[in-house]
Amino acid sequence: MIKCVVWDIDNTLLDGIYLESTGQPPDPDQELLAVLHTLSGRGILHALATRNPAEAVDYVQRATGVRFAAAECGWDSKADAIGRIADELSLGTDSLAFIDDDMLERAEVAAALPQVLVLTPEDAIQAPDWPDFSPDVVTSEGRRRADMYAARQRRQAEAASFGGSRDEFLRRVGTRIVIGLATQEDLPRLRELSVRTHQLNSADVPLTEQELGTLTGSAEHMLVIVALADDFGDDGLVGGAIVERNGFRPWLVPVVMMSCRALGRGVLDALLAWMCLVAANGGAPELAVPCLVSERNLPMRLALAAAGLRAAGGETSPDGRAIFKRSLEGGLPELPEWVHDATGLR
Amino acid sequence: MGTRRDGPAVSASPAALADELRRLLVEVTGRADLADLPTDTPLFGAGAGLDSLTGAMLLRRVHREFGVDVAGEDMNLDAMETLGTLAAFIARR
Secondary structure (H helix, E strand, C coil): CCCEEEECHHHHHECCCHHHCCCCCCCECHHHHHHHHHHHHCCCEEEEEECCCHHHHHHHHHHHCCCCCEEEECCCCHHHHHHHHHHHHCCCHHHEEEECCCHHHHHHHHHHCCCCEEECHHHHHHHHHCHHHCCCCCCHHHHHHHHHHHHHHHHHHHHHCCCCCHHHHHHHCCCEEEEEECCHHHHHHHHHHHHHCCCCECCCCCCCHHHHHHHHCCCCEEEEEEEEEECCEEEEEEEEEEEECCCCCCEEEEEEEECHHHCCCCHHHHHHHHHHHHHHHCCCCEEEEEECCCCCCHHHHHHHHHCCCECCCCCECCCCCEEEEEECCCCCCCCCCCEEECCCCC | CCCCCCCCCCCCCHHHHHHHHHHHHHHHHCCHHHHHCCCCCECECCCCCECHHHHHHHHHHHHHHHCCCHHHHCCCCHHHCEHHHHHHHHHHC
């Protein structure tokens, strides 16, 4: 049962960044403000873990009307900050939830403190219905989400005590990645991924089901889907890509996107390797992936670099993205044995 | 998500930096064996086994502790080839 929720401030509790405001700091996010008050009403405590100066804490207390039981401001890891909050409030980390918009902050906390329930702001809006937050009535969706998070925490705990390489861990927990081509029934989920995956999306452009649907019937395109599961649970469809098949000319990948829930589980690497192999099989001399360059999508750029793609000579796509590419002649990546190709194309 | 701090100027030698980077690598991966990682082993793939998540966590720690924004300065992330190339990149800043 959750007894205290630890909140990030910038772009989480506040609808913007505290230090970047001129004059009045940003207002609280209205949906999360409602969550804050709902949980307070159930006797759940709140705390802050932020990289802002202490004045931000005073501001957030005034702006939300909520008293925070503890606040940690500083530049060391948020996992350490949460550990100090747990000590100060004499709570076990298994009774804490942590909410942050930044996926790397979430990943650091989840890795260091696998007992903490780590949530995105979007998740947090739903969380008051989950059994962990002791609502009067638990909906079946709330139960399902709580089970999914419990599975994730068990996986994190296993990873934290494992000590071997990432690949050894993926093998040990029975990871299964299935790469296939989308059918009509995958379109709603792909649309949702295109809208929600800002941090792991090479284009960050929302796509409609209609736009996606035309691609499933196009001989020049492949609409690729990736599903993920392991012994802890089935995450379903977590990634997608659009591939332009250009015969013996370079093949182009206008969109690669993945849910941040799949980060660190080999999905992007598998998808990029698979695209290299399929394009090479189809006769392409080169694979090109235009990608936005921002601080937030760093994991996407790292995956491109790890797959051997480079942005050479400042070449950009018409919409201003850097074009990452690699030759497909020799030295192709291998697919690990837990990646299954359901297309027969590789 | 917060704003970035300007870290301390880097004055350490590449060898001392490589030791610091090994410490960060062990922390972000949870793998004690990386404390002895040679400077010329590839960081990605079969070498040190970094992936996009642990690589990003490493670069964020580097930004915080050394004040060097590798991701911002090196679009292709060639500095992430090996521990040696990363230490050299940081030492040059």
